[in-house]
Amino acid sequence: MPQKFDPINFSEEISADPQCNATLSSDRYTSNEFMNKEWERLWTQCWLFAGVLTDLKEPGDFFIYDIGRESIIITLNDNNNISAFYNTCQHRGNKIFTEDSGWVKQISCPYHGWTYGLDGELKKVPDEELFEGGVCKKEKSLKEVNVDVWAGLVFINMSDNPAPLKTFLGTIMDQLNPYHFENMELVKHQSVTLDTNWKTARDNFLEQYHVDFIHPQHASFVDCCDAQNYLWPFGHSHTWVESPVMNPRYDMPEEPPDYMKQYLIGLELDPEDFNGKVPDIRNAVQKQKRIIGKKLGFDYSELSDEQVSDVFQYDIFPNIFMTIHAERLWIFGPRPHGADPNKCIFTKYSLMIPEDKIRDKDKGLELLPGSYDYSYSDTRVEHEVFTRQDVIEGRNSMTVTIDQDIHYLNDMQAGMHSRGFDKAILSKDEERVQHFHDWVDNWLSDKSLWSKVSNSS
Ligand code: FES
Ligand SMILES: [Fe+2]
Incomplete structure (x- = not known):
């Protein structure tokens, strides 16, 4: 049964409205004091998306999640359980792994050779008799970090007793389960270093007010003007944009614009059938995808019509937003x-449904026409790391739209340092930005709802 698309209800006890009306003054983006408070009360308390389960296929596989001043090892141990540890040797604190990911039989510190099992237990101390009274293996095992997995996505939490991930995400999980992200494959992994505060980057993707100005190409594919926003506890939010449709601010064209034409042809629809009927395209795409999906063996049956065609963005506090098509997760x-x-x-993971389900070149069938910024591979895709300058000069890209955003982020940060800027003013279109910052303030305050929920669970 396709799910009906409804706003999410969190349980009664976590339906609190933060009501702090955070002032977006420049110091929250620029000051060390604010940054340090965020580290203590937010980053080390929150569940954080750390990576994808496809990086942990066999016992001994591991990946590293570096966040702020911390580095976390996430690994699959011999019992096929996932464990997470601080990437810090308990002898004298050396950072154990300096690579991004890999496979090991056991975890060995390169400095003096202390060796730990995949479950973090200290196994071997070279010349242990040199330590007076020996070394307590239990006390000196790797320090654990909470870890949980949902839909193929790995989350960690550095606090002592956090409430479960399920409490944190609430029914966001139920709403997204029908997409089955766990069946998707990692096809691209990219990171760009930016000279901007992390919240400046988040703010950019929490509003569509800028779309007409820096993403003019969207006018012939999505209706950002009528996006529907949902605001949820703990700082999560969601926006839903209809597609493929025209931006209603412009005159309706007589025939489909070029971008839509290519999309229709890819889905085996004839653009000429939509001359004078451009508003009918979205509905036709919803039907046609289900037909082609059947031929390719991709099952849309759990998804609503909106989920088959439209663009859904879910903002998971504090560190990620997911742009979701039925066939692709960014x-x-x-x-x-x-x-x-x-x-x-700023990191991007691109996941896609398996290659044989998204297209059949021989039969000329495809479900996401014109969207091939990825490549399937038998080996793990390379983690591409680059700079903003690489994006500006065209050496790397996170797609045209994201590149356009990346152009502005350093300038936003630079402007906030000016003596001529005091604080932001937000429009209705920027309500998700306000919501996000209200919850940042809630996390930083003594009345943090998450501490209350965690302490009572
Ligand atoms: S710091 Fe790791 S073995 Fe010495
Ligand atoms: Fe943008």
């Missing part, structure tokens, strides 16, 4: 720098 997110509020790393 996960974007900034990670703060450990010591400089003016820097962050």
Whole structure:
């Protein structure tokens, strides 16, 4: 049964409205004091998306999640359980792994050779007799970090007793389960270093007010003017944009614009059938995708018509937003720098349904026409790391739209340092920005709802 698309209801006890009306003054983006408070009360308390389960296929596979001043090892142990540990040796604190990911039989510190099992237990101390009284293996095992997995996405939490991930995400999980992200494959992994605060990057993707100005190409594909927003506890939010449709601010064209034509042809629809009937395209696409999906073996039956055609963005507080098509998941997110509020790393994971389900070249069938910024591979895709300048000069790209956003982020941060700027003023179209910052304030306050929920669970 396709799910009906409804706003999410969190349970009664976590339906609190933060009501703080955060003032978006420049210091929250630029000051070390604010950054340090965020580290103590937000980053180390929150569930954080850390990576994808497809990186943990066999016991011994691991990946590293670097966040702020911390580095976390996430690994699959011999019992096929996922464990997470601080990437710090318990001998004298050396950072154990310096690579992004890999496979190991056991976890060995390269400095003096202390060796731990995949479950973090200390196994071997070279020349242990040199330590007076020996070394307590239990006390000196790797320090654990909470870890949980949902829909193929790995989350960690550095606090002592957090409420479960399920409490944190609420029924966002139920709403997204029908997409089955766990069946998708990682086809691209990219990171760009930016000279901007992590929240400046988040703000950009929490509003559509800028779309007409820096993304003019969207006018012939999505209706950002009528986007529907939903605001949820703990700082999560969601926006829903109809597609493929025309931006209603412009005159309706007689025939489909070029971008829609290509999309229709890819779906085996004749653009000429829609001359004078451009508003009918969205509905036709919803029907046609289900037909082609059947031929390719991709099952849309759990998804609503809106989920088959439209663009859904889910903002999971604090560190990611997911842009979702039925066939593709993009996960974007900034990670703060450990010591400089003016820097962050912005990462994108691209996941797709398996290649044989998205297209059949011989039969000329495809479900997401014109969207081939990825490549399927038998081996793990390379993690591409680049700079904003690489994007501006065309050496790397996160898609045209994201590149356009990346152009502005450093300039936003620079402007906030000016003596001529005091605080932001927000429109109705920027309500998700306000909501996000209200919840940042709630997390930082003594009345943090998450602490209350965690302490009572
Ligand atoms: S710091 Fe790791 S073995 Fe010495
Ligand atoms: Fe944008």
